Amino acid sequence: MWTIRRVASTGSTNADVTAAARAGAAEGLVLVADHQQTGRGRLDRTWDTPAGQAVAMSFLLRPTGVPLERWPWLPLLVGVAAVEALEGAAGARAVLKWPNDVLVSGRKLAGILVERVDGDDGAEAGPAAVVGVGINLTQDHDALEPGATSLQLAVGRAVPRDVVVAEFGERLSRRYDAWRQAQGDPSGFLAAAYKRSCDTLGRHVRAELPNGGEVVGQAVSIDDAGRLVIDTGQTTTAVGAGDIVHLRPRRDARHQGPPVSGC
Numbered sequence: 001m002w003t004i005r006r007v008a009s010t011g012s013t014n015a016d017v018t019a020a021a022r023a024g025a026a027e028g029l030v031l032v033a034d035h036q037q038t039g040r041g042r043l044d045r046t047w048d049t050p051a052g053q054a055v056a057m058s059f060l061l062r063p064t065g066v067p068l069e070r071w072p073w074l075p076l077l078v079g080v081a082a083v084e085a086l087e088g089a090a091g092a093r094a095v096l097k098w099p100n101d102v103l104v105s106g107r108k109l110a111g112i113l114v115e116r117v118d119g120d121d122g123a124e125a126g127p128a129a130v131v132g133v134g135i136n137l138t139q140d141h142d143a144l145e146p147g148a149t150s151l152q153l154a155v156g157r158a159v160p161r162d163v164v165v166a167e168f169g170e171r172l173s174r175r176y177d178a179w180r181q182a183q184g185d186p187s188g189f190l191a192a193a194y195k196r197s198c199d200t201l202g203r204h205v206r207a208e209l210p211n212g213g214e215v216v217g218q219a220v221s222i223d224d225a226g227r228l229v230i231d232t233g234q235t236t237t238a239v240g241a242g243d244i245v246h247l248r249p250r251r252d253a254r255h256q257g258p259p260v261s262g263c
Contacts, residue, residue: 001028002169009035013058014132021117021128027062053139055161059131063180070184072226075100075114076194077179078131081171082110083197089167090151090159095199098228098244107149110135208243
């Protein structure tokens with residue numbers, strides 16, 4: 001379903017695909033860049049992806065038939081597809097830190113940003129979602145931020161960029177098609193797959209909220225809107241946005257993993 005366009009360098013693949021969405025581009029457009037100078041992340045963060053050492057890609061989706069109230073599950077779906085793709089392409093054992101930071105051995109390997117695009121007034125194409133994914137491929141420790149890793153460091157060998165892109169595109173297509181057929185209902189396959197991949201559930205966490213507040217407690221569930229439910233000991237709070245810091249390992253021994261700092 002993908003129409004892939006490759007560029008050597010750009011400012012932001014998400015910005016470029018967002019502009020194309022507003023101009024009425026069809027679903028399935030993909031922009032892949034070897035160098036991204038002003039990549040965009042959650043909470044308006046930006047970064048420069050090293051030339052030739054990472055891959056940045058953005059996918060244009062138009063999930064017609066899915067109610068807008070179910071769109072918050074799309075970033076979680078993309079996280080599941082990323083974990084599956086890294087396993088399929090390289091054998092990497094990745095997990096998710098809510099909502100969709102991709103970790104290997106407690107270090108961040110990939111970041112995901114999903115943005116809704118409503119389009120200009122009068123646009124016929126309808127609302128869209130732009131799925132941006134950045135994956136560290138070949139950096140060594142000296143080239144990475146603290147708390148990050150690369151695919152080469154994680155699996156001990158270089159994995160061709162085209163293999164990673166193709167595997168992710170295939171996994172995203174499968175998950176997205178099934179989600180659309182279910183009209184965005186996550187209660188079956190998607191919610192179960194996400195919970196299997198989510199390393200945050202069962203951990204003692206601190207949620208650093210966009211307004212400067214915080215919620216501290218045990219991450220106990222994902223609600224129907226895709227929010228992280230935290231039990232503070234006095235009440236439960238559903239967090240829809242913010243940075244999650246893993247404070248201690250999971251209490252459930254079946255899901256134990258290394259403690260992770262916010263990254």
